[in-house]
Amino acid sequence: MSEKIRVGIVGYGNLGKGVEFALKQNPDFELIAIFTRRTPAPDSGLVSIKSILDYKGKIDLMFMCGGSATDLPVQVPEIAAHFNTIDSFDTHAKIPEYFKSVDAVAKKAGTLSMISSGWDPGLFSLNRVLADAVLPEGHTYTFWGKGISQGHSDAIRRIEGVADAKQYTVPIPAALDSVRRGENKEFTTREKHRRVCYVVAKEGADLAKIEKEIVTMPNYFADYDTEVNFITQEELNRDHAGLPHGGFVIRSGESAAGTKQKVEFSLELGSNPEFTSSVLVACGRAVARMARRGIVGAVTIFDLPVGALSPLSADQLRKEYL
Amino acid sequence: MSEKIRVGIVGYGNLGKGVEFALKQNPDFELIAIFTRRTPAPDSGLVSIKSILDYKGKIDLMFMCGGSATDLPVQVPEIAAHFNTIDSFDTHAKIPEYFKSVDAVAKKAGTLSMISSGWDPGLFSLNRVLADAVLPEGHTYTFWGKGISQGHSDAIRRIEGVADAKQYTVPIPAALDSVRRGENKEFTTREKHRRVCYVVAKEGADLAKIEKEIVTMPNYFADYDTEVNFITQEELNRDHAGLPHGGFVIRSGESAAGTKQKVEFSLELGSNPEFTSSVLVACGRAVARMARRGIVGAVTIFDLPVGALSPLSADQLRKEYL
Numbered sequence: 001m002s003e004k005i006r007v008g009i010v011g012y013g014n015l016g017k018g019v020e021f022a023l024k025q026n027p028d029f030e031l032i033a034i035f036t037r038r039t040p041a042p043d044s045g046l047v048s049i050k051s052i053l054d055y056k057g058k059i060d061l062m063f064m065c066g067g068s069a070t071d072l073p074v075q076v077p078e079i080a081a082h083f084n085t086i087d088s089f090d091t092h093a094k095i096p097e098y099f100k101s102v103d104a105v106a107k108k109a110g111t112l113s114m115i116s117s118g119w120d121p122g123l124f125s126l127n128r129v130l131a132d133a134v135l136p137e138g139h140t141y142t143f144w145g146k147g148i149s150q151g152h153s154d155a156i157r158r159i160e161g162v163a164d165a166k167q168y169t170v171p172i173p174a175a176l177d178s179v180r181r182g183e184n185k186e187f188t189t190r191e192k193h194r195r196v197c198y199v200v201a202k203e204g205a206d207l208a209k210i211e212k213e214i215v216t217m218p219n220y221f222a223d224y225d226t227e228v229n230f231i232t233q234e235e236l237n238r239d240h241a242g243l244p245h246g247g248f249v250i251r252s253g254e255s256a257a258g259t260k261q262k263v264e265f266s267l268e269l270g271s272n273p274e275f276t277s278s279v280l281v282a283c284g285r286a287v288a289r290m291a292r293r294g295i296v297g298a299v300t301i302f303d304l305p306v307g308a309l310s311p312l313s314a315d316q317l318r319k320e321y322l
Numbered sequence: 323m324s325e326k327i328r329v330g331i332v333g334y335g336n337l338g339k340g341v342e343f344a345l346k347q348n349p350d351f352e353l354i355a356i357f358t359r360r361t362p363a364p365d366s367g368l369v370s371i372k373s374i375l376d377y378k379g380k381i382d383l384m385f386m387c388g389g390s391a392t393d394l395p396v397q398v399p400e401i402a403a404h405f406n407t408i409d410s411f412d413t414h415a416k417i418p419e420y421f422k423s424v425d426a427v428a429k430k431a432g433t434l435s436m437i438s439s440g441w442d443p444g445l446f447s448l449n450r451v452l453a454d455a456v457l458p459e460g461h462t463y464t465f466w467g468k469g470i471s472q473g474h475s476d477a478i479r480r481i482e483g484v485a486d487a488k489q490y491t492v493p494i495p496a497a498l499d500s501v502r503r504g505e506n507k508e509f510t511t512r513e514k515h516r517r518v519c520y521v522v523a524k525e526g527a528d529l530a531k532i533e534k535e536i537v538t539m540p541n542y543f544a545d546y547d548t549e550v551n552f553i554t555q556e557e558l559n560r561d562h563a564g565l566p567h568g569g570f571v572i573r574s575g576e577s578a579a580g581t582k583q584k585v586e587f588s589l590e591l592g593s594n595p596e597f598t599s600s601v602l603v604a605c606g607r608a609v610a611r612m613a614r615r616g617i618v619g620a621v622t623i624f625d626l627p628v629g630a631l632s633p634l635s636a637d638q639l640r641k642e643y644l
Contacts, residue, residue, distance in 0.1 A: 021578035025458045096641050121644045123452070123585075126628050128643050130445070133604040133631040134597075136347040246584075255600060256343035259564075259592035263445075266588075270581035275456075278577060282455040302629025302639050306448050307622075309455040317624050319418050321450050322443045 004030040005288040008059045008083070010075065012036050012046060014243070015088065016065035018277025026281055028311050032059050056082055061288050063087075063280055073098060077105045080113045080298075084291045086284045088118040088276055095121070103298035112291040113298045117283045118276040119267060120144070124249050126301050127265040131251035135261055138253020139184045143171035143192060147245025147272060155220045156197055159213050161205030164233060166240040168196040171248065182252040182260050189223040196227045200236050245272035282309040326352040327610040330381045330405070332397065334358050334368060336565070337410065338387035340599025348603055350633050354381050378404055383610050385409075385602055395420060399427045402435045402620075406613045408606045410440040410598055417443070425620035434613040435620045439605045440598040441589060442466070446571050448623050449587040453573035457583055460575020461506045465493035465514060469567025469594060477542045478519055481535050483527030486555055488562040490518040493570065504574040504582050511545040518549045522558050567594035604631040 005028060009016045012034055023029045033047045033055060040046035062079055064087035066072050072089045079085055080102055089098055099115055106113045116122065120142070128140055149169045156165035175192045178185055197214060201207055211228045215221055231239075246267040253261055269275045283301065286308035290299070307317050329351055331338045338356065345351045355369045355377060362368035384401055386409035388394050394411045401407055402424055411420055421437055428435045438444065442464070450462055471491045478487035497514050500507055519536060523529055529552055537548045553561075568589040575583055591597045605623065608630035612621070629639050 018577070018579075024578045092644070095644050096637070099640055116644050123456075125644045127587075129632050129639060130604075130628050132643075133607070133628075133633070134445075134600045136633075242581075255340070255593060255596040256346045257340075257593070257596055259596050261592055261597050261600070262568075262590040264586075264588045264590075265449075266586045268584040268586075270583055271577060271579070274577040274579060274581050275583050278456045278583070282452075285455070300629075300640055300644055302632075302636065302644070303627045305625045305627055306452050306455075307624025310451050310624075311455070311458075314624065315418070317451060318421055318622055321454075322414075322417050322438050322447045322622055322624070 004028055005285065006030050006032050006058065006060045007284065007288075008032055008052075008055060008062045009034045009065055010049065010052075010062050010079065011065035011071065013065065013067075014273035015277055015280075016063070018271075018274040019063045019065060019280055021274065022277045022281040025278075026285070026311065028285070029281070052079065053082060059083060060291070061086060061284050063284060073101075076113065076115070077101050080106045080111050081109045082111070084112045084287060086114040086117055086280055086287050088122070088280060089116045090118065090121055092121070099298050099300070107297045110296050112287055112296055114283055114287045114300065114304075115298055116300055118279050119269075120247065122276075122279050122283075122301055123267070124247065124265070127249045127263075128251075129302060131249070131253075131263040131265075135251055135253030135255075135263065137256075138251050138261075139179075140249065140251045141179045141187075141192075142247065142249050143176055143179075144247040145169040145171050145193065145245065147247070147269070148240075148243050149195075150243075152195065152197075152220055155217060156199060156214055159210055161202050161210050162199055163202045164200040164236055166198045166236060168198075170194050170196055176248065179250050179252060180262070180264070182262060184252055190225055194225045194227070195221055196229070198229050198231050198236055198240050200233045201230055242270065243272045245269045245275075285309060285311065326350055327607065328352050328354050328380065328382045329385060329606065329610075330354055330374075330377060330383075331356045331385045331387055332371065332374075332401065333387035333393065335387065335389075336595035337599055337602075338385070340593075340596045341385045341387060341602055343596065344599045344603040347600075348607070348633065350607070351603070374401065375404060381405060382613070383408060383606055385606060395423075398435065398437070399423050402428045402433050403431045404433070406434045406609060408436040408439055408602055408609050410444070410602060411438045412440065412443055414443070421620050421622070429619045432618050434609055434617055436605055436609045436622065436626075437620055438622055440601050441591075442569065444598075444601050444605075444623055445589070446569065446587070449571045449585075450573075451624060453571070453575075453585040453587075457573055457575030457577075457585065459578075460573050460583075461501075462571065462573045463501045463509075463514075464569065464571050465498055465501075466569040467491040467493050467515065467567065469569070469591070470562075470565050472565075474517065474519075474542055477539060478521060478536055481532055483524050483532050484521055485524045486522040486558055488520045488558060490520075492516050492518055498570065501572050501574060502584070502586070504584060506574055512547060516547045516549065517543055518551070520551050520553050520558055520562050522555045523552055564592065565594045567591045567597075607631060607633065 035049045152167035248266045357371045474489035533550045570588045
């Protein structure tokens with residue numbers, strides 16, 4: 001691709017900052033502007049989202065880096081009416097409805113929008129489809145972790161007497177090993193993952209009460225074996241500042257002749273938001289290319305030819321990677 | 323897809339038989355005919371390749387299951403002039419030239435040909451491109467095995483005094499562990515894989531001489547630590563009858579902020595040819611769909627949207643897999 005892909009970033013939290021970093025590793029992109037809903041400080045270099053339409057024709061693709069709960073469902077349809085977009089919408093149950101709303105706007109506007117990019121949804125989804133297609137008879141398992149769950153950490157922080165907290169989702173080795181041996185068992189929630197919490201209590205708080213509230217919390221913890229560790233704020237800051245994550249997608253199947261076959265994809269991430277950003281940038285390249293070819297509407301990772309994610313030409317890919 | 327994909331198989335060795343098996347797990351395909359170069363026995367159900375043009379308009383896609391050395395470079399351009407094709411051409415150095423010859427024929431004929439499908443080239447290639455695109459700064463490592471190398475087994479069988487042999491390619495755990503720890507070292511050939519041979523000697527053969535010929539054989543064994551075990555034909559038949567294989571593609575990289583990130587894809591295959599066949603069938607579905615949309619020429623796994631490999635609709639994939 002001779003011309004650079006001109007991009008904007010909408011939302012400047014962990015994910016937006018991660019995209020800004022990832023773009024530095026990809027010289028075929030040119031970052032034109034970072035948009036914020038806040039009033040930007042004069043020397044911040046950020047641009048108010050109110051001015052976004054001034055960039056029509058100057059930006060090929062917007063990285064939509066808001067949250068899935070409230071930002072993306074509003075912002076993406078608005079902005080897809082004017083720009084190609086890519087986002088990491090991850091509220092699983094609402095994906096079909098979200099796809100429909102973005103697809104309608106993008107088709108009408110003649111833009112292209114990739115939804116739900118990242119690693120799960122994203123690369124994990126891709127591997128689930130791939131492995132199931134290749135081995136139609138078998139079982140697919142997804143394990144997450146070891147890694148920080150932002151949602152679970154937040155849930156602990158809302159408990160009375162808690163000053164701060166981090167929660168790790170940890171896959172259980174016995175289940176992982178059984179899957180890898182191809183035993184194709186069914187597991188309960190409790191058998192697949194456990195939850196390990198590091199909690200900073202406020203002075204004078206009732207630790208036993210906090211622990212009980214955590215381990216019995218419905219949806220979040222009640223169905224898991226949960227370990228609660230009380231530590232100081234200093235310890236939390238020192239030992240649990242990162243946002244590591246990862247996981248495993250494993251399909252264990254049988255060919256028609258009865259032979260066992262296994263496909264495994266795994267990630268071990270020092271930073272969950274930085275990796276999500278890296279995936280967004282690679283997929284963004286494919287979206288920009290597909291948009292140049294006149295493709296419009298909403299798409300997902302299932303619709304992208306994987307070669308389009310690479311900066312290399314099709315000739316180079318065949319010569320060096322096939 | 324409402325109508326079945328009508329397919330033929332050209333070549334009825336391990337791979338062709340594997341495709342026949344894999345089609346049984348995929349009810350959206352209909353196997354019309356299996357073609358052979360030999361004179362088919364009257365009750366074999368096989369069809370002479372001389373009659374293949376009688377099937378024009380009756381077969382949507384030909385699974386080309388000949389060998390890469392001599393069959394595919396001749397057969398695929400001939401047959402791509404009349405049918406959509408898919409093959410597993412795996413002579414790495416000749417892929418660009420092969421692609422060009424198939425692409426020219428297919429474009430002229432208005433057919434679609436996927437070349438070099440399978441797992442390596444194939445799924446491993448796909449993962450190398452994906453991981454490199456997502457993590458532009460890092461190292462990618464491919465390990466093969468533990469598995470039977472047909473080429474190396476054949477090379478041993480050609481030695482004087484050898485009645486039969488099987489050779490396993492085995493990844494070396496120390497190298498694999500180093501890669502997984504993200505150390506990004508360079509390895510020599512000897513450090514990454516070792517070779518384990520099971521050899522049946524003819525009566526009265528000079529075992530020491532056979533062993534020396536094996537371990538010093540240039541290209542095949544000289545650059546590796548090679549273990550030679552002499553066993554009986556009964557032991558070989560009993561313990562080494564299968565064609566297991568597999569391997570690992572690991573990319574270990576850093577985000578621009580310096581955080582370590584790791585992507586790993588691995589296969590553990592009870593049968594190498596059966597798995598290759600399973601990949602061919604899933605990719606064949608995508609090829610048939612793309613051909614129906616009017617796409618012509620030669621393509622590789624880099625050009626396929628992964629969703630097209632699945633029998634499920636785009637709606638179902640988004641709902642159930644994203």
